[in-house]
Amino acid sequence: MSNNGYKTKQQQAILKFLMNNQDSHVTVSQISDYLETENTHVGVTTIYRHLDKLLEKGLVRKYTVDGTTSACFQYSNLNAECKQHFHLKCEKCGKLIHLNCSHAAEMCRHIYDEHGFGVDLFRTVFYGICSECSTKSEHNKEMVL
Amino acid sequence: MSNNGYKTKQQQAILKFLMNNQDSHVTVSQISDYLETENTHVGVTTIYRHLDKLLEKGLVRKYTVDGTTSACFQYSNLNAECKQHFHLKCEKCGKLIHLNCSHAAEMCRHIYDEHGFGVDLFRTVFYGICSECSTKSEHNKEMVL
DNA sequence: TTGCGTGCAAAGGTTTTGCATGGCA
């Protein structure tokens, strides 16, 4: 069944990098480039394969960001709790926030009860600007509606 | 300033197809294939260029769906109202629902007031299963939590 | 030793770019 497979240097390096960057999303080439600077060459093929495994395990999330063409990945230990709260993602700094909020949960129930739509909390992400970024850029307010 | 550019056959054909399929998202190759069956050949380059323009104008939305590799586009006249309501997208049939719901608006305000996060309603999409699809597939219920 | 993990090269796709030609206004 190969529950976890072998423990290899490459696997550890990738996972370590992802965990050190939980606050932001990274692309495959960013992972590759970074590891290169650490004198730890890992082929992109290997990176893709590990990300696939991590996705299956629910340890990373995969995003497609606005104008970019390549996929972004972000470490996020998706456990049972993540089915019950929302995810907010800052469009500025990329931070992922796990929001435990009864208001949100209630609204979800409302949408299901009244509008018949079953929201997939695993998949749904709220995009916007986090509090830090919005105070940081008071001068050039962009899209904070 | 080329506010709208020229009106061409290709442009009209693409827009017409998108408007006739507002309920679902389509890929560039689907657009191309369809136009081919209509004996209206339009190069993919042209399709990409028009979609870019339509995106800028806010007349279409761009998605990346689950396991697929190519981008999906969907006609959706984003007007001022769309800044004030939520968008629900069915993962099964692709339908896009504009949800005017005071509960949702209230929750948004709550998230901003209490959690300091300014939700970007233009960008945010709720993924899930719509009422029709959920009743349709009662037997193999998948991810309606 | 066994079999998964790795990395290279190549393939497969999607999207973009350059450039000559076509067509709207």
Place this chain on the structure above:
DNA sequence: TGCCATGCAAAACCTTTGCACGCAA
């Protein structure tokens, strides 16, 4: 006529696959 629009080919990317070799257990 003046420009933008178009389409082909090629380039540029991103991602996946095949296969031989490496390495953990």
